Amino acid sequence: MAGQDVSANLGGMLSQIGGAFAGAGQMGQGLMRPITMAFRPQLDANDPDSLRRQSEFFGKIGQAAQQKAFADQAIVVDKQQKAQRAQQGQAAIVKIQEAMTATMNDPTMSEELKQQRIATLQSAANEAATKFGLDPTQTMDIGREVQSGYNALETQRENLEAISRSNQRQIGTMALEAAANNPERFEQVKNDLNARGFGDIVRGYELGQEEYKAKMAEYSGKIQDNGQWTNEETALAEELGVSASELATWKSNPPRGRIALRQRSQSEAAKVRTAQAERTLADGVVKDLVPGVLRQLKREGSEWFDIFDKDVEDLADDVLSDEEALNDISALVRASGVKNPADVKEIILSELRKKDQSIWQKWGWAKNAVDSYNEGRGGKTINVDGKEVTIEEVTE
Numbered sequence: 001m002a003g004q005d006v007s008a009n010l011g012g013m014l015s016q017i018g019g020a021f022a023g024a025g026q027m028g029q030g031l032m033r034p035i036t037m038a039f040r041p042q043l044d045a046n047d048p049d050s051l052r053r054q055s056e057f058f059g060k061i062g063q064a065a066q067q068k069a070f071a072d073q074a075i076v077v078d079k080q081q082k083a084q085r086a087q088q089g090q091a092a093i094v095k096i097q098e099a100m101t102a103t104m105n106d107p108t109m110s111e112e113l114k115q116q117r118i119a120t121l122q123s124a125a126n127e128a129a130t131k132f133g134l135d136p137t138q139t140m141d142i143g144r145e146v147q148s149g150y151n152a153l154e155t156q157r158e159n160l161e162a163i164s165r166s167n168q169r170q171i172g173t174m175a176l177e178a179a180a181n182n183p184e185r186f187e188q189v190k191n192d193l194n195a196r197g198f199g200d201i202v203r204g205y206e207l208g209q210e211e212y213k214a215k216m217a218e219y220s221g222k223i224q225d226n227g228q229w230t231n232e233e234t235a236l237a238e239e240l241g242v243s244a245s246e247l248a249t250w251k252s253n254p255p256r257g258r259i260a261l262r263q264r265s266q267s268e269a270a271k272v273r274t275a276q277a278e279r280t281l282a283d284g285v286v287k288d289l290v291p292g293v294l295r296q297l298k299r300e301g302s303e304w305f306d307i308f309d310k311d312v313e314d315l316a317d318d319v320l321s322d323e324e325a326l327n328d329i330s331a332l333v334r335a336s337g338v339k340n341p342a343d344v345k346e347i348i349l350s351e352l353r354k355k356d357q358s359i360w361q362k363w364g365w366a367k368n369a370v371d372s373y374n375e376g377r378g379g380k381t382i383n384v385d386g387k388e389v390t391i392e393e394v395t396e
Contacts, residue, residue, distance in 0.1 A: 048078035082133060089132025096125045097142055104150040111298075118143045151299045158292040159341050162285070169284045172201045173277055200287070204280025208273040215272050219265035229254045233261060240264050286334045286344075293344045294320050294329075297352070301373050312373040315352040349373070 040057055044050040051074035058066035103109065103117045122143035129139040172193045179185040190202050222236045229251045237247050242264065250257025294316045301312025310318075319325045333347050353370040360366035 045073075046077065048074045048081065051077060085132045086134060089128055089134045092128045092132070093125055093134075093139060093142070096121050096128065097146060100143060100146040101150070104146060118147065151296070154299060155296045158296065162288040162292055162341070165288045166281070166285050168196070169198060169201050169281055172198050173205060173281065176202070176205045198284075200284055201280060204276060204283075208276035208280075211276055212269050212273040215269040216265065219269060220262070223258055223261055223265070227254070229257060233258070237261055237264070240268050282339075283334060285339050286330050289341060289344050290326070290330045290333055290348070291320065293341055293348055297345070297348065297373075301369070310356060311369050312352060315355055315369055318355070319352075
């Protein structure tokens with residue numbers, strides 16, 4: 001029938017026709033070719049399947065050279081088209097990755113909306129891999145990879161910012177000390193620090209000064225202006241760590257001894273001021289680090305399926321949203337004396353673990369959010385002498 005490819009039954013048909021012309025000799029053979037070619041399937045040189053049908057056709061009529069030529073051409077066209085489709089697929093996936101990156105970098109978009117958009121784009125990437133014949137493993141995790149890259153950059157930025165603020169705090173403290181004898185300059189430094197969000201440095205410095213003055217007043221009240229050396233002065237000298245031989249020298253010459261005692265008193269009182277400055281700087285480091293590390297955990301701790309329980313993202317957000325909880329964790333970090341983000345992170349994870357404990361976990365029916373988080377970053381939590389320690393896997 002017209003429009004139908006009848007080449008599939010060509011072998012049997014041609015055998016019958018050939019039998020009919022068998023007695024016609026050379027004339028019969030001449031008539032056979034146009035009849036045979038009338039059954040040739042339509043050709044689309046850009047379609048590998050069409051080229052393969054041509055190859056099969058010529059194979060059935062015994063033309064091996066044509067059969068091979070069309071078979072080879074089908075292979076070439078098939079490879080070209082697969083390469084072209086792969087190239088188109090790669091281009092589509094690149095655009096999807098760019099859209100994912102733009103989504104993560106959009107400061108106006110909420111975290112929830114970002115997650116929804118990334119999930120949609122991930123589905124689009126998977127569909128593109130199927131459509132263009134790409135390896136599905138090539139796209140299955142690009143959403144997480146983009147998020148991980150964004151999270152790593154954000155964490156790096158926050159850590160650098162925390163280090164920068166720590167340096168600015170130290171510079172601010174030194175600037176206050178340098179301007180202490182210049183009231184006008186001192187006021188300028190104070191105003192500048194307050195304007196840049198370092199009012200705690202100013203308050204810490206002023207508190208240190210008050211403690212220094214109070215300590216100096218206490219010491220000065222025990223030192224006489226003249227007269228014989230007193231027992232109270234001896235007790236003060238011993239309190240300040242003056243050696244017995246040095247104290248004997250001071251007693252033998254009270255005027256000079258009192259000058260030395262006042263110098264020693266000033267030196268010891270200055271330690272109070274220095275200690276306060278160090279506490280203020282340490283508190284500032286904690287103040288800058290803890291929220292940043294919690295934000296890092298909030299970014300990294302999101303799980304795809306956490307409908308019925310909380311993940312580290314939720315636990316970190318709970319602390320960030322609760323001033324009392326934030327202060328409690330900050331106090332723990334401050335008391336530990338740690339000053340780098342990695343150690344702060346472990347302290348916070350330890351506290352978040354306590355916030356997610358349940359009876360279901362003891363029975364093995366649920367997993368602690370921190371354990372899930374640690375597994376996600378290639379680590380596991382073990383107990384060492386009653387303390388939870390995270391061991392991260394190292395891959396070559």
